Every structure is written in structure tokens, then in C-alpha cells.
Amino acid sequence: MIRITKIFTFETAHVLYNYDGKCKNMHGHSYKLFVTVKGKPVNDLENPKNGMVVDFGDIKSIVKPEIVDVWDHAVLINGLSPHRQLGESLESQGHKVIYCNFQPTCENMLYAIAAKIKSKLPEGISLAYLKLHETENSYGEWLAEDNQ
Ligand SMILES: Nc1nc2c(c(=O)[nH]1)N=C([C@H](O)[C@H](O)COP(=O)(O)OP(=O)(O)OP(=O)(O)O)CN2
Secondary structure, three states: OEEEEEEEEEEEEEOOOOOOOHHHOOEEEEEEEEEEEEEOOOOOOOOOOOOOOOOHHHHHHHHHHHHHHHHOOOEEEEOOOOHHHHHHHHHHOOOOEEEEOOOOOHHHHHHHHHHHHHOOOOOOOEEEEEEEEEEOOEEEEEEHHHOO
């Protein structure tokens, strides 16, 4: 088995409802996402993907439309909280708002990313690991073995 990783970046704002620190204010991050999948490399001269677990481009074609294009330059709002009204106000002024059914922390974003990616991976390939940097010094990790 081999693990391979592709890295993505996106610029996203969020606001943490009822949080007791500075992140209760709407603010943005340059998120950096590491997506690691595992599988056995193809061993078939006739296969154009010979030697690959999965083409890096195929990982991109899953993660980009599912995560990056959706969250990039958007504001993530806890749609289950009173912040929904804030989102509706921003939306009415033309802003890109994503209503989450969770508090948009690094941790919950990882759960959401894992759920979206896992369901799209080709047969024989599994999601092994995710790392999401909120700042250069703060990140969360999702590991398959912790989430079975
Ligand atoms: N467990 C979590 N704690 C915090 C989260 C989170 O998602 N999970 N999020 C925040 C804020 O969004 C904040 O922007 C990031 O927190 P922090 O690292 O404290 O921010 P700094 O600007 O101080 O980061 P540095 O890299 O140290 O400059 C708060 N907590």
C-alpha cells in the first residue's frame, strides 16, 4: 500500500457563533488542505495509469469541485445558529455565503471534507488522512483509523 498526497489552498472567511475569543468576529484564512489517499499502484503496462495509486489529477477533480470551488472566497456561517440572519443579510448584498450545519471550526470542516471526498473516491482507493491548516501555526488532522 502507498499513500499519496495532494495539497490545496483556498481563501475563506468564517465566523464562530458564541465563541469566547477573537474568532467570534468574521475573519478569513488562507486554508491549506492536505488530502492523502492510499491504495496499490497499478502494475499493468497497458494501463495509462501504470505505476500510480491514482492520478493526482483525479484527486484534484474530486476535491476542487466538492470543496475548493465551493468554499473559496465564501463566508462559512453556522446555519443552525442565529448567524443565519447575518448570512442572509450578506447574501442579499451579493456576497457568497455557505450555510454549514455545523460550527465552521477547523475540526468540523475536516469532518465535512472527509464525508464529501470519501464518497467520490474510485474503488480500491481510500481516504487515509486529511490535514487542514487554518493558519501557519494552527491545524487539525483527520485520520481514517480514528474514524471507523
Ligand atoms: N480548536 C479550534 N480552536 C480554534 C479554531 C478552530 O477552528 N478550532 N479557530 C479559531 C479561529 O478561527 C482563529 O482564526 C484561529 O485561531 P488561532 O490559531 O488562535 O489564531 P491566531 O491568529 O492567533 O494564529 P497564529 O497562527 O498563532 O498567529 C480559534 N480557535
